[in-house]
Amino acid sequence: MYSNLTPEMSAFSLCQEAESYLKAEKLDEAYLACEKALExxxxxxxxxxxxxxxxxxxxxLDEAINWYAQAIIQQPNWAEAYTNIGSLYAKQKNWQPAIACYEKAIELQPNLAGTYRNLSRICQQLGDLSLAKKYWLKAQKIESEKTALEKVNQGNILSDEGKTEDAISYYREAIELNPSLSEAYSKLAEVLVSQGKLKDAIDCYQSLIELLxxxxxxxxxLGKIFRETGKLNDAVETFELAIELNPKFPWSQKHLADILYEQGKLNRALTCYQKLMKSHPNIWDTYCKIGEIFIKQGEINQAVFVYRRGLKVNPNLARFHYKLGEALSKQQKWCAAIKAYHQAIELKADNYLFHFKLANALQNIGKLDEAIISYETAIEINSKSCWLYASLGQVYIQQKNWSYAVECFRQAIQIKPDYDKAYQKIAYIFEQLGDYEAAEKCRNKQELPY
Structure with missing residues (x-):
């Protein structure tokens, strides 16, 4: 039957056969199968x-002890064999050798709940009730931990199947069984976040911080959740802890800097961004934020310098070219700004704001026809902005193209009926045309002439 197998495979199969016979209480057959394996x-x-x-x-029992001992000689770290010998000594009320075997088994494999229970029973026999209780509680803890892990595994299966509420129940049961099981808190937190139950997720992560x-x-x-829920001070504190534990992870630093920026704490934010830029120079958004802070602080030259550095990191990002154009516009370096806006548009032509800002710059250097084209392009992209029509109307006023200008401001008022500035502009146009009555009605009564 086993002729085609290696000796190891044949012996293993015979041992399995012996254990099956033993389970069926066919002791003679079990013994013979085991003898064959040993042959x-x-x-x-x-x-x-x-x-x-x-x-x-x-x-x-004595012969059994000898065979278990022989197994240990061949495999010295076999905890189960030590437990078996201990149990046989305990049956013989040979307490000290039993205790020694159980302790060795636990040394080799500390999570043997049954071995702790056996030790507890021996301690009871010896009258040491305190130690018996200690071992019994240890056994219970191991068993509860094992059951808790099984609950987590079941929760994982349910989560993968999309049965999130059932998964949450299993994770909570695991925590009840073993309040120190970090894996249960972690899995529960992930599911709670996916369900938008952020308050409960916060509680889980706070428990995890205590455990780990x-x-x-x-x-x-946790910091990301605090930020999402608007608890910015808590988020700052939590991200600072994350950075303290792992200063090399850039995204905790980025979140911290962004929050400080949102809070208006520009100097602290700038320090964080500059550290991040130094340690991780390829995170392009850092350059954008540093530039924005410099502009807010009136340091336009610094902003231009930072944006140009950012363009070396990511020259194909339209936002960088746009930001550079904005900074150059503040310096009234219109030609350089126009070049930057054109480059932004080449990369992202469907952003109306890029065309709008380009038009403004062109208007400032008197290139009104080009400005009109850019304003019209911006309006094609975003026809719902009253400000775009008003800006285009202003260029037509500069050209004294009164009818086109009036039409632009009419469009602006149609979008925003209470747009007072547009009425004032139309009034101005009719004054230039000599129609003072129409101008007065438009300025004071907001009545448009037709």
Whole structure:
């Protein structure tokens, strides 16, 4: 039957056969199968252990102990074999050798709940109730941890199947069984976040920080939730903890800097962004934010310098060219600004704001026909902006093209009926045309002439 197998495979199969016979209480057949395995591989550890199991059931305890001991000689770190010997010594009320075997088994494999229970029973026999209780509680803890892990695994399966509420229930049950099981909190937090239950997710992550105080990723995730829920001071504190634990992770630094920027704490934000730019020079948004801070602080030259550095990192980002154009416009370097706006448009032609700003710059250097084209392009992209029509109307006023100008301001008023400035502009136009009555009605009564 086993002629085509290697000796190891044949012996293993015979041991399995022996254990099956033993389970069926066919002791003779079990014994014979085990003997055959030992004939193929003398002192094969699994066969030695199986022989010990068989002899134990037969009541031949000393012989069983010898076979378990032989298994340990072949495989010294076999905790289960030590536990089996300990149990046989305990049956013989040979307490000290039993205790020694159980302790060795636990040393090799600390999560053997049954071994702790056996030790507890021996301590009860010896009258040491305090130690018996300690071992019993340890066994319960191990079993609850095992059950808790099973709950987490079941929760994972349910989560993968999209049964999130059921998964949440299993994760919570796991936490009840083992309040120190970090994996349960982590999985529960992830599902809660996916469900938008952020308050409960915050509680989970805060528990995780207590359980795993050196894990930087937990405060990073918690900080993101605090930011999303508008708890910016809490977010700042949490991101600072994440950075303290892992100073090399750039995104905690980026979140912290962004929040400080949103809070108007520009100097602190600038310090964070500059550190980030130094350590991670390829994060392009950092350059944008630093430039914006410099502009807010009136440091236009610094902003231009930073935007140009950013363009070296990502020359194909339209936003950089646009930001550079804005800074150059503040310096009234119109030709350079126009060049920057054109480059932004080449990269992203469907942004009406780029065309609008280009038109403004062209208007400032008197290139009114080109400005009109850019304003009209901006309006094609965004026809709902009253400001675009008003800006175009202003160029027509400069050209004294009164009818086109009036039509632009009419369009602006149609979009925004209370747009007072547009009425004032139309009034001005009719004054230039000598129609003072129409101008007065438009200025004072907001009545448009038709």
């Amino acid at each position: 193929i591989l003398p002192f094969y550890p699994l066969a030695c252990k199986s022989m010990g199991n068989i002899l134990q059931v037969m009541g031949k 105080p050196k894990n930087w990723l937990i405060p990073h995730k």
